[in-house]
Amino acid sequence: MTSNTIRPLLAAKGITKTIQTAAGDLNILKGVDMDLRPGELTLLMGPSGSGKTTLLSILGCILTATGGELKVAGEEAVGRSAEGLADLRRRHVGFVFQGYNLFPTLTALENVLMALDVRGSRLADPVAASSEALKSVGLGHRLNTYPSKLSGGEKQRVAIARALAGRPSLILADEPTAALDSENGKAVMELLSSVAKDPTRAVLAVTHDHRTLSYADRIIRIEDGRIVADERPRDSLIQAAA
Template identity: 50%
Template sequence: MTLSSMRISKFVGNGATPPLSTGRFAPATTKADLLPVQPLSHCNDSESAIAANGIRMEYRAGGHVQTVLQDINLTIQPGTIQLLMGPSGSGKTTLLSILGGILSPTDGHVSLLNTDITQLSKRKLAQFRLHNIGFIFQGFNLFDALTATENIAVALKMKGVKPRQARQEACYWLEEVGLGDKANHRPPNLSGGQKQRVAIARALAGNPPLIMADEPTAALDSHSGQAVIELLCTLAKENERTVLMVTHDPRIKRVADHVTYLEDGQLQPTDTLAEYEGGQSVLDESWPQSA
């Protein structure tokens, strides 16, 4: 067992509170402050974490058929950061929703961690998503009646985590995203950027092997956005999580392992990326290259 596995096993096994850092949004934070997670046991280096084959998505209304996605074939390896870029309306969020098992494609198959999720029943698919995917939505999707801590803890309790342990882990991740002092605040009393960080903490809690993020930095200022990307990079590079991120920010591709460009519902050749300059960056020019 690795040191990282021993530390996370100790935390998960006995409900002990991990040593809290000052948060990834504080200057003193280092990568060593991040709670280690268990490495993926679902797939090895020769297997894909995410695989889409022949994906097509159509919407029918009033006798008309609108094709949103067509001929999508995509493979993403474990422990990598994959960006999905393209102009607004190109189908990025739809594709992310299909890859995450939220939407069912008209045709094609999606395999996550060697499981064909397009063949699962609704109940089994819901359980698969719960235990294997951390979602970061643009709309936050927080419960207004719950505090920041409770919004995270309730998701953990759905996974079978005991209430005390769920609260401890929720507090840990709030510290990691710089919101330790907002633990008892409810969403109506948080700014848009703060709500986004609560949503990010919720997605990371429970150590899911897959992180799927839709514009995770859109509501954040440059400093907070940079810290979020650093955190996601650490999870991928040091803790073997796979990160799929939809973004308009061309500078984020400097930290990605792979970039896929989508336009008019189709994947485009890699050289098309050189021509893409959409969106305003939230990251400064000094954002480091991926290790």
């Protein structure tokens, strides 16, 4: 099978988002096309206010688009009710929020368990699955620790474990390294890149952070609500070496 025939895990076409403000209509996204293939880590870069979080939220079925087509894991997203959209999100999407969004009164393990519960996951042993997810991000020794006792890097890793626990096919992360020092930022990118090596999963991460570039299989640039560049840096390296 050539890479061109691999079915995308996410297929977005002509996505627009317009919101009404006191000053009139604001066109945040102006027709975005994006396919994500399994087995790739894609970075989404662009200036502040260019529409990155809005796009990620639409792709992750958190927000609805004003127009366009969207298929997540082959399933149609447009035209669903709020519950239908939430169902699609729970089955296919793991979201890593910029501010971690951990529950402060729950331990690391309980934060992950809670996410499995929300997903309606029917795992035989959810505690074992949650511990496993935390071990996979190097936090096996922090299972019973509360977020206030975790460092920024550890909190981000709990947030990633939570996104991974239900084994969603699509992982979306909004600036996962923004608040981290270089050591923790590196660990988080290594983690996302190893998750993306799974041939059944795709990872899309918004970033401003140039330290993340070397981990990318693909880099998409957005400006003022439009995609202005889409490249696979490793392919260019291979071409340059040929």
